Amino acid sequence: MTTTMQANESSHTHSHYINRDLSWIEFNWRVLEEAQDANNPLLERIKFLAIVSSNLDEFMSVRVAGIMDLLKAGYAKKDFTGYTPSGLIKRINKRVGKIAAEQYKTYRDIGRQLAKEGIAFSSYDDLTITQKKALDAYFLSIVFPVLTPMAVDQSRPFPLVHSQALYLSVVLQREGEAPDEEEPYFAIVQVPSNLSRFVTVPSRASSKKVEFVLLEDLIERHIHTLFSGYVPVGVQSFRLTRNADFTLNEEGAEDLLEEIEKELQRRKWGSPVRLEVQRGIHPYALGMLKDEFELEEGIFEIEGPIDLSFLMKLSGALPGYAHLRFPEIEPVYPRELRGVDSIFDVLRQQDVLVHHPYESFDAVNDFVSEAALDPHVLAIKMTLYRVSGKSALIQALSKAAESGKQVTVVVELKARFDEERNIAWARKLEKAGCHVVYGLVGLKTHAKITLVVRQETDELRRYVHVGTGNYNDSTARLYTDAGLFTANATIGEDASGLFNEMTGYSAPLHLQAFAVAPTDLKPRLFDLIRREASHAAAGKPARIIAKLNSLSNQEMVDELYAASRAGVRIDLIVRGVCCLRPGVPGLSEHITVRSVVDRFLEHSRIIYFENDGNPEVYLSSADWMTRNLTRRVELLCPVFDLKVKMSLIRMLNIVLADNVKARMLQPSGMYERFAGDKPAFRSQFEAMAIRSWKK
The missing domain is CATH 1.20.58.310 (Polyphosphate kinase N-terminal domain)
Known part of the structure; x- marks a missing residue:
């Protein structure tokens, strides 16, 4: 390595x-x-x-x-x-x-x-006269009218600086004054966030080069137009990050939507946490900023454009250049559901696993849309945590409610940084006649589950979708997730019980298949881990494979340490945070931890227990973090269908075989890449190859 x-x-x-x-x-x-x-x-x-x-x-x-x-x-x-x-x-x-x-x-x-490929960020001073004239015209007609210079002096206090917005600090002196005659004047100018951060420059004559100038650089070049009678002596960018977390008093809130909207406004005044300043910022400007924000630590000098998140949009704004991108992949529609008259007909015969982004999220949309239009469907119940901007699911749920079906949607308003979008969806659903519930007081609802209740001959049948990722068709093209469609009666009964608990006053039920946080998910996992430990101690086959985003709960780490000491082989696939230290003699020598970072964000949560040669596999919405195990409604769902179970085990083994994008966590806390002469094996490429034969 x-x-x-x-x-x-x-x-x-x-x-x-x-x-x-x-x-x-x-x-x-x-x-x-x-x-x-x-x-x-x-x-x-x-x-x-x-x-x-x-x-x-x-x-x-x-x-x-x-x-x-x-x-x-x-x-x-x-x-x-x-x-x-x-x-x-x-x-x-x-x-x-x-x-x-x-x-x-x-x-x-x-x-x-990129410059060698004909894509360049250029300095204004390096442009031709024709290009400069075009940018001057753009500044005067589009940029200048939306700029607001904000002076700071005895009569004008420091204006509110918005979190993570880009500003220019401007140090000025009066025309005709010597630099040291008086204390400088100070002002700030916000770089408009509703204009593109990168400005396309007209092409040079007989050149195919694509050039951009950063918006803040264009404003800096024309800053004198905002301060007549003054000479700018220092113009540099800065950006403030404020505390964006908030705590709601849900029990005292008469209207949760209104309370969250108030908190979103308060977020603008959160205490300063980080100040990023352009390297070489004028000392007077830096002093003014430090005094205003009362920061001594957490100040970072940046050598380049502050906030590179704009590069995500830049990539999308460049048509062509196929050789500079990953080859496009089109998710395939699940083979089991392809060309059928009804998804429900298929699910009565078999469970179906969908592996995103290699298989299409359209299967989920179609499941809910068919339920919305089917006259035999009596009720649809669903949890929503983060939804895309143009969600087909929202439209389907609205149509179902308008047609008289019982539609219940548990909307998590407190999904961080998606609060405003979720409030909008909640109001839209309520307007359509859906029963919208905001979950349980003090808990975020993070479980991903849909329940469809359908009248069939002389009985009601429940159809369920359980997923590891959000019901979001945008992220389903970027994140690896797994979703299970099933008509299993036990899972259906548990799904009904779970929704009754989330929407009513039902006490925690004795669920047959599900384990649900914050009541019994952690104890169930502990029992499963301890069972493997007892098998290992008895010389029976024992192994755990857990694919998660994060592992930080101390009790969970201690349980895994105990299982390792008992001889259980444990392979953890943890993309992000991992507080467990693997490979420590006498503590965790039977545990490996690997992280895969590649084209798609690894997001699925899949758990495998060897169970003395009778393997059990689970899908889950929960990472093994304290907040997931104790402060959220999370779901652990067993997989009963043998074919689906084997597919999930295959998925886990593919990730475990990755020696290209996997890094192994060392006892020191560092991660190391694989090295050696084994043939390269890239798990996401292998998953794409599997997708190709599913067409």
Whole structure:
């Protein structure tokens, strides 16, 4: 194996646990490595750069903000990984500074390579006279009218600076004044977020090169037009990140929608967490910003354009250049459901597994749409956590309600950063006549399940879809997830019980198949892990394979350690945060942890237990984090159909065989790539190959 580039600062090897936040930073290093991988096409590499920026934004505004709240409250106790808030925040800021420096180094390298392909970010001063005239006209007609210079002086206090919006700091002196005669004047200008961050430059004569100028650079070049009578002596960009988390008093809220809307407004005034400034910022401007935001730590000098998340849109704004992109794939429609008159007819005969993004999310849309139009369907019940902008599911549910069917939708309004969109969907569904429920007080509803109740001859039959990912057709093309369609009676009865618990006053039921957080999912998992340990102790076949996004719950880690000591072979596939330290003699020597970061975001949660030669496989909505196991409604669903079970086991084995995009977590806390002379095996490419013969 080869060692990844990051320095070994997160190991904290005297602890049995890896810190959650430092582990997350290591995950973002792995994303950055995809931007640096020369085997990835250039326009895909800039997408990974954009993802690094977006990831860091959420990390700083939520996780780091929470740690800073602990500091302000004087909290000084160590967490279970051995860190105090003050020690952790210093380590985080140091690591974030390093990753940002490496990110911009990568940006400059990719920029040089894109320039060789005829795609370039140009300086205004390097443009031709004709190009400059075109940009001057664009500035005066489109940009200038929406700019607002905001002076800061004794009569005009510092204006509200919005979180994660881009601004220019402007230091000025009066015309005719010597630089040191008086204290400088200071103003800020927000870079309009409703205009494209990159401005297309007209092509040079007889040139095929595509050129862009950044919007903030264009504004800086024309900043004098906003301050007549003054001379700009320092114009640099900056960006503030505020605390974006909030706590709702759900029990005291008469209207949850209104309360969340108020909190969304309060988010604009969240306490400052991070300040990014352009390298070389005028000292007076930096002093003004530091004083206003009361930040001494968490200030990062950026050598390049602040906030590279705009690169995601840039990639989409460049038509052609197929050689600079991954080959397009079109998800195939599940073979079992192809060309049939009714999905319900198929499900009465067999369960069907759908593997996104290789197989189409249209199967889910069609399942709900058929239910909406079928006169024999009496009721549709569904959970919605994050929905796409143009959701066919919302339309189908609305039609079902309008046609007189009983439609119940559990909408999670508190899905972070999707609150506004979910409020809009909730109101649309209510208007159509759906029963909209906002879940249980104090808990987020994260389970992904749909129940269709259908009258068939002399009985009611339940049809269920259980998924590992959100009901979102956009992310279903970008995330790997699994969905199970079934008419299994036991699963159907449990689905009814679960919805009754979520929408009514039902006490937690004794479910036959499901395990549901926060009541019995964690105990069920502990029982299953302990069963494997007892099998191993008795010399019977024992193995656990768990594919998750994150593993950070201390009790869960301890259970896995105990199983390892009993001799259970445990293979964990954890894309992001992992607090478990594998391969430690006497503690976790039978545990491996690997992370796969590739073209698609690994998102499916699949759990396998060997069970003395009688394997059990489960699909789940839950990661093994404290919030998922104790503060959310989550679902663990067994797979009974042998064919589906074998397909899921095959999926797990494909990921375990990856030696191209998988990194193995070492006892030190570092991740290492595979090295050696084995043939390259890339799990997502293999999954695409399987998809090809399913056509």
